[in-house]
Amino acid sequence: MITASDKFLFQCKAISKSFPGVKANEDISLSVEKSQIHALLGENGAGKSTLVKIFYGLLQPDKGEMLLEDFQYQPKNPKNARSSGIGMVFQHFSLFEPLTVLENVLLGLDLQVNKTEVEQNVSKLSEVYGLEIKLSSFIGDLSAGERQRVEIIRALLQEPKLLIMDEPTSVLTPFEAENLFSTLRKLSDNGTSILYISHKLQEIAELCDTATVLRKGEVIGEYDPKLMSPKELGEIMVGQPLTTPNRPETEKRKEKLFSFSAEKVESETQFGVTLKNIDFEVSTSEILGIGGVAGNGQDELMQLLIGERIQNGVFIHFKNNDISQLNPRKRRGLGIAFGPEERLGHAAVSQLSLLENSLVTDPKNKFTDYSGFIKFETLHDYTKGVIEKFNVKTTGVKAVAGSLSGGNLQKFVVGREIEQRPILFIVNQPTWGVDALSATNIRESLVALANKGAGIILISQDLDELLEISNKVAFLSEGTLSKPIDTEEAVISEIGAIMGGLTEKEAI
Amino acid sequence: MFKLEPRVEFSPMISFLGPLFSIALTMIFGGILFFFLGVDPVAAIKMIFWDPLMSETFAEYSRPQILIKAAPLILIALGLSLGFKANIWNIGAEGQYIMGAIFGATFALSLYPSESVFIFPAMIIAGIIGGSIWAMIPAMLKVKFKVNEILVSLMLVYVAEQILALASLGFLRNPDGAGFPGSRNLNDYPSASNLELINGTGIHLGVLISLLMVIFFYILLFRHSLGFKIKLIGHSPKAYAFSGDSPNKMVVICLLVSGGLAGLAGLFEVAGPAGQITIDFNVGYGFTAIIVAFLGRLNPVGIFLAGIIMALTYVGGELTQFMLNLPAAAIQVFQGMLLFFLLSFDLFVNYKLKFLKD
Incomplete structure (x- = not known):
């Protein structure tokens, strides 16, 4: 009692x-x-x-x-x-x-x-x-x-x-x-x-x-x-010591890798967000953070970045090629990887095995031969490699994605893309709903990828995460993206004001 | 009150037992139906499932009949299963089957009485084209205008039936047929005839191709990336779009394949067992194949077995008609029950029933 x-x-x-x-x-x-x-x-x-x-x-x-x-x-x-x-x-x-x-x-x-x-x-x-x-x-x-x-x-x-x-x-x-x-x-x-x-x-x-x-x-x-x-x-x-990953080293940032520019993109749905004046660039070895509260245009932007929606008036360049009209498969073929926010039903399918989920994104056609037959051995080794490297807790490659916990599935989905060695990785909310330790691992692997020369666009609501690993950060507010600012010089109060939709000047 | 809760864990046994249970339940409730129709239920059930295979009196006639009826069912069901897996619903295989037959027959009869060896192969191609064209109508309407393919494909069945009537009364009517409706019999036109390969077995080219298709589809679904894509779009259109292909491509592929195979089945039928284009050429294979596809769990091997069982109910049903005077509709109800029980069982495979106290 x-x-x-x-x-x-x-x-x-x-x-x-x-x-x-x-x-x-x-x-x-x-x-x-x-x-x-x-x-x-x-x-x-x-x-x-x-x-x-x-x-x-x-x-x-x-x-x-x-x-x-x-x-x-x-x-x-x-x-x-x-x-x-x-x-x-x-x-x-x-x-x-x-x-x-x-x-x-x-x-x-x-x-x-x-x-x-x-x-x-x-x-x-x-x-x-x-x-x-x-x-x-x-x-x-x-x-x-x-x-x-x-x-x-x-x-x-x-x-x-x-x-x-x-x-x-x-x-x-x-x-x-x-x-x-x-x-x-x-x-x-x-x-x-x-x-x-x-x-x-x-x-x-x-x-x-x-x-x-x-x-x-x-x-x-x-x-x-x-x-x-x-x-x-x-x-x-x-229950164990936490480390903080460092952001990618700045001196490697040289070449312009990717640019995105759109004046106005109307929303396709009634409660969607219309994107306005979005302009940004990413260089090699650079993490560009895109912050802001969910529902301010992140999903709409991600759709355009992946190529699930192809829209006139959106200009996307990758290594000086115009990729604005390319579908996701072709964009992947050039070396761009994507990690959408929704793990189940978008990045991965809950009823399919991890093996099959590796096949969802196959940028270099590694897993099929010239006539389209699946190379199960390669697929198996690759999937197993991802599971081991990213410490995904699962019963094996044949486990269905739906049987993994959110954090483990996220590690798998991110790992699946990183192991393809992309030149540019665009990822939305990679640590959302992931436990602190796994989140740290995911951030470390993003930084490691950038240090090898890849560019990364990190869309996240987690301000601490953005300030921790990104080199530059911009904020989405009601569909408008603020001018990217250098995170090493950023001041929290300034960021808060930008997130709230004020311009930098008003904030000061 | 009660509610349905999604199951967390599945046992692979259940998806195997489902069809068996459904068949058992169909026997029980079909038996009750037969009882009320004044027929001995045990004798009727035995006559449907056992006699066509094993009875000394009937088997010699029924066994080939089973193959003849199973072949189009399997062929059509295999094609449909692709679309069903991808959530693309071609309900109009019956129409595509009719159009395949009309295309093939029209081609052959327009060259009558040619003796070229190329007639039959060309008819096969014409049959496939006929079925595909008919399936391309719903495909294009869906792709261009987002029209529901279920409605369009189904309604086109009735259009095809009108064309069938037109053909047998008009442009294909046998000039030597004393004005009776119906085309020339292709069995009397050697270069256009789909002959039995081994006498008395019922095995014609269509039966062989159905078997080969079972193997082909098995490989396609489990070894090829197209099979994977079909699975992917069926489970999650969003993940499919993420993987990078256009959903329209899948609509076209699935309808093209199912239409082509239905057309092929129609061609083999008109050139073989049926022999001619008549007003009542189609007997519902295109619709029954939907049952076959689901009874076989959309799995090629399952579809093969289901096709045989379904053909058995057709042949056995005919036996009960003339031996026990059961009406033809009773057999259709019996086949319908099978699908009904299968689908109800599916519900309990995926959900569990939970009773609420309040």
């Missing part, structure tokens, strides 16, 4: 939860104090999501008990959790884009309520917590930060005692993140406890009072993030 205490708002004890073949949570105990901002820190797959889903009634624990204030707490479903006083804001929003903010808020409420009353409550909440939002705007027109505000308002209308935030900054610019932090601080000052899930160490140090670290489904300990460096905390999270 756990006993009630005045100090704690929420306690869980000895929570265990298994899925077929995996122990997601093992004997987890944790206590959240009143008004506390409590971080739940861990790598992907550490069991954070499972745990909070149990708290929010989406999953039932196999064992263990929970206590909310002085009462036993056993939510059967999220509605149950909300009425007991636990709210949650998910990483992926559940909002209807064609509807207005108010309509979305009304749809999300459990009880039938008076519309004007809700309007009043929302404007009151907006004022108190700095959650500015226009009730009549359509969700489709809002930025990610604004959408998140709608989600938070929706959660706050139920007056939660504990608000669970799942990786809230993953979709925000640094500026938007600062706003979020001040909202969360106000909430905590007014007595709401917050369980803050993240693997970003910097922001935990900045925001949270305490951090419970999970690793492989178990609690490693509770730490005070204000007393430790992010690196120390990261090493506790990963």
Whole structure:
């Protein structure tokens, strides 16, 4: 039995939860104090999501008990959790884009309520917590930060005692993140406890009072993030020392390798992004980082870079050849490799074996003979080589891609391209959803490739990653790409302003 | 209430057992149907599945019939399986089959009574062209205007049937036929006839080619990059586009191959077992081949076995018609059941049923 205490708002004890073949949570105990901002820190797959889903009634624990204030707490479903006083804001929003903010808020409420009353409550909440939002705007027109505000308002209308935030900054610019932090601080000052899930160490140090670290489904300990460096905390999270790769050496940058220029490319879909004034070059041995929050034109740009969409008015040159009209296969044949963001269903197919997935991109026609027959031996050796070199954890070359964890599949997909020794590698979010150690390995292999003379275009939302390994960085905002700046000279505040869509001048 | 949950793990046994279970269930429910039609179910089922192969009275006639009927089914189903794997749905093989026959017969009869040895080989090519052209219509409409190929290919079957009627009543009508509909019999036109290769076995050139195609398709699907691309686009059009080829290319290839093979099957039929173009030349091979393709799991060897089983139900069905007076429609229901059970079983191969308490 756990006993009630005045100090704690929420306690869980000895929570265990298994899925077929995996122990997601093992004997987890944790206590959240009143008004506390409590971080739940861990790598992907550490069991954070499972745990909070149990708290929010989406999953039932196999064992263990929970206590909310002085009462036993056993939510059967999220509605149950909300009425007991636990709210949650998910990483992926559940909002209807064609509807207005108010309509979305009304749809999300459990009880039938008076519309004007809700309007009043929302404007009151907006004022108190700095959650500015226009009730009549359509969700489709809002930025990610604004959408998140709608989600938070929706959660706050139920007056939660504990608000669970799942990786809230993953979709925000640094500026938007600062706003979020001040909202969360106000909430905590007014007595709401917050369980803050993240693997970003910097922001935990900045925001949270305490951090419970999970690793492989178990609690490693509770730490005070204000007393430790992010690196120390990261090493506790990963369970081994972390190294930081250096960016490629500058002196090798000589020749211009690749250039892209487009004045305006209309979006093909209603909620897509129209690209405007995009201009950049990449030299040999150079990593060009393209940052910015997802949904600002990354996917549209990637499509044009790969050649999945061929559009007049887009000018792409590679080693002085005009490749604007070439299909992906022909671009690959020239030595360009691509790593799209979506691992399953785009870069790889979940139902196919790794062997077959190696065959998806075959730039030099190594795996087929002149009449199109597959050379299984070559394919087998190559795939095995990728698995070994990139430390992909799998049962073998015949394992289907869908059986690999996200991180391992990412290592495979990136490895598959790098092992082809491309002259230019264009990759979107290579470390998204990948554990810290694998992410470091992937970054190191990118740097190694660049040091051998290849150019790399690294599209990423992870600012730390961009600053760590890229030589130049530019930011996409609402379809416009800022002028690339040298990362060694970049200042964070300047970058934040650029990401928010301001020009460099305005930022200063 | 209940819901369907996707299965995480598959056992390879299930995809093998699926067709067997479906056949067993078809026997049971078909038996019930036959019972209510006033026929002894056990005798009827035995007559469908056993007698055509083993009965002393019928086997001599039925065994060749099984091969004759299995050959077009296998040939058409192999072609269709390519498209089905790639999510390109040619439902109109029946029409392509008719057009192959009309093209081949028209070519041969326009040269009647030539004795050139090149007639038959040229007919084969004409048959393939006829089927391909008919399949190219949905292909082009899909590529150019994104028109659904299912609808177009299906509707073209009925157009082909009208052309068939036109041919047998009009331009191909036998001048020596006393005004009866139907063309000259190609079996009386030696240089255009698809003869039995070994007397009394039913084995004609089409049967041999069907067998060779099984091997050819096996190699194509499992050893060749085209087979891989078909698999790739079927599983994920996005990954296929990423690999760099145009999806339109695959639409054209799949419809071309399935149309060509259906046309080829039609040609062998009109020059051999059927002998002539008549209004009721087509008996539904093009549609039954869809069942054969799925019953065979879209796998060439599976399609071979499924083709034999399906032919068995045809021949056995005919036996029940004249021995037990079962209506022809009952046999069609029986064949339909087979596909129905197979597809339902597929659902449980991929999903598991979960009952909810609330």
